[in-house]
Amino acid sequence: MTIAAFRADLGDIPVEDHPRIVQQRSRDHYWYSPVLKAKLDHVTAEVVVSPRTQEEVKTVLAAAYRHKVAVTPRGAGTGNYGQALPLAGGAMLNLMNLDRVIDIKPDRVRAEAGIVLEKLDQQTRPAVGGELRFHPSTYRMASLGGFIAGGSGGVGSIRWGGLRNLGSILSVKIITCEESPREMELTGEDVLKVAHAYGTNGVIVEAEMPLAPACDWVDIMVGFDDFLAACRFSEAITAQDSLLLKEVAPCAAPIGQDYFNRHKPYIRDGQSVVLIMAAPVAVEPVLIHLAYHGGEVLYRSDKASEEELRRLPPIYELAWNHTTLRALKVDPSITYLQTRYPTLKHVEKIVSILGDELPMHIEMTRQDGAVTFAGLPLVRYTSEARLEEIIAIHEDNGCAVFNPHRYTLEEGGMKRTDAAQLAFKRQADPAGMLNPGKMIAWDDPGFDLNSGRAWLFQGLAATAGAA
């Protein structure tokens, strides 16, 4: 039996084969999507392998290659697209034991892939006064390698852009899946080959990330009677380059009232809220802009009681996909979309068409130098057909959709697979053992690499050419 032979080559590397535990460890947050839930609920690996060192990762990959066992690399499993679901069964490669911090410099940190992002910052802050430039809302769970392999940006992208931007990841070390697995250090542009590639073309075991100056961010929640006024305010403060901000997210009513369980006592009926993280030095100017836009302060952590600080989650755990998560916990029929609204007018148009069927949630970001409305609207899901209509309404109105209801790299629109990446997979995973089924370009040699849609990770050539 293949798996038995594979296991026999692993020595004392921990292997878990209890079906319930393996299934649990075979999952990510794909169930945010009813479409993915229906398609992927049965998926499970046969074993979970948990190497403790990079040498053990090589042992696992050599055995997988030798015995043709599919291997799906996994961090904390906090992705939402089924990135970490082992479509072909085989082995789930749990990398959370590789959690060493290797080197901290004033402006960068090098660590192993399995370290939890918050733990990484807990080491760099006292050491050099630095922290990661941005992180997902799953900061307290997600791993560094998982973020690089399956994430795109998050809290802090309002200042620093996203993982797709050159310079956001300084270096990645991968291990190939071959007869004799090799280490490869990718720097510069080569990093983009494995960023957001779901571990399909190499197992990320280490990365070097730039640090931003650490800051005692102040959590602020403000309220507006009108959601568009909340958006105008959000755009205005984001556009002030003088304001050091880490997070600005307008959420339409009744998102705050219905889904922010701990914060709802601060929010009046009908109020839309904006979630903000600001440097202490930016708080006063933000409040002046707030007054100009007719909003009111609902909560600020720098004026909160000890009891409030203990009781309330950090504001970033209301934002990004935690908004979706909190809604789902209250109302299982909720799902979401990932969109991009070129201007406030586009937001207004979509809100006017879809109303409360699409409770609007925007993350203010900087994308290629422009203040951008990145949408993560909730969707009151009724059917896959209606979801497709909602997507079509966006596209018909000039708003890009990065469909989170697809589990392949290409169909989600987050990652443009180009010839360079495909060629790299041939080097790093010649037998196609890594996370099979996720890269269409690999499985379908006739796939059009240049299909005309919007991609978030579009590769450097396109970025450089577009500017």
Next chain:
Amino acid sequence: MTIAAFRADLGDIPVEDHPRIVQQRSRDHYWYSPVLKAKLDHVTAEVVVSPRTQEEVKTVLAAAYRHKVAVTPRGAGTGNYGQALPLAGGAMLNLMNLDRVIDIKPDRVRAEAGIVLEKLDQQTRPAVGGELRFHPSTYRMASLGGFIAGGSGGVGSIRWGGLRNLGSILSVKIITCEESPREMELTGEDVLKVAHAYGTNGVIVEAEMPLAPACDWVDIMVGFDDFLAACRFSEAITAQDSLLLKEVAPCAAPIGQDYFNRHKPYIRDGQSVVLIMAAPVAVEPVLIHLAYHGGEVLYRSDKASEEELRRLPPIYELAWNHTTLRALKVDPSITYLQTRYPTLKHVEKIVSILGDELPMHIEMTRQDGAVTFAGLPLVRYTSEARLEEIIAIHEDNGCAVFNPHRYTLEEGGMKRTDAAQLAFKRQADPAGMLNPGKMIAWDDPGFDLNSGRAWLFQGLAATAGAA
């Protein structure tokens, strides 16, 4: 005699009255403009008063009010618009002796107005690892108060915007010119009343500024055969929010060859150059983008010899108005403009119309969240009439001009005077003794505060409304 009576009230505060020295200290860099040079060359104060403490400033201002002696506050006199020229004679108020650093915190510094900007950073860097967010190219000469009263932004504005943005100046302390001069602390929006007001409505004696993380910036000079390619590259790297940059300035040939005396051996004939300051962590990505755009590295300080580092000025002393200064030193017929090009197409259009009559110099900045081509083109000056034509060509092609050939606040287009600022001058300088002749709205009660032109400092209401 008025001045004699004024002097008699000054006690032992140092006063200089040697005409040659007084005339020399009555000047700023107004002579960058042949127009201002013709109009203002005869201007001089009668005395220079150099108080050593804020109490002495009060003594000077009380005496000025009592004896109706005009007072023109002055820092290092590095402004280019005649800001510090005493149109009504009287006393030049030299504030360079007020140079104490009062308080350094991790994210801000409070200091007296006369401290030189570089000296300020020399104290904050070792103390808290912070430095000013941006500074003029006259960093090694200019004072903090002079920068606030007469400057707008500079090296670092590519990341942090300008002084006009709320949050760029945290607090300003002024002394009023009245019978009993008062101290006033302006914070928040009130700061905008005295920022870039040329000291017409209060004498700035202290300010609190936010700090950015200090960085060992790498100076880089790159070359392109084509100026527009240099601009495309400059726009592309500026738009990468992931790249920590402090300066990006494309300068068309033959600016580098003809005017950058020490750097010219690095520049080939016909090459346009881009002046860059990048964080160490951003150098490699910048060079990758450079390769994409077909440019070549001409100089980088992180690979320079000790001898080069000693011999060459820092790259910021080729940029902003140092570009103009270096050109003027070689060719006294050169002057300049201050412009804003909405897009690269606008740059291209102006270059195609004006060619070598307007050797193009752009400073990449962020303005209200947008990557912006701020122009400081050189002008091969022939006549005032032709200069006006060149301005008209800009405006006819949709490019704003902030005319540096005007000495009043309003005519230059940098400062929109509004009712609040005018009202504030009535409080802070009821007799109109401070820098007379610079604020038209004061001298001409019929002046249209809302005339339709472009203003750089347009006040918060307009900024908030525009967003």
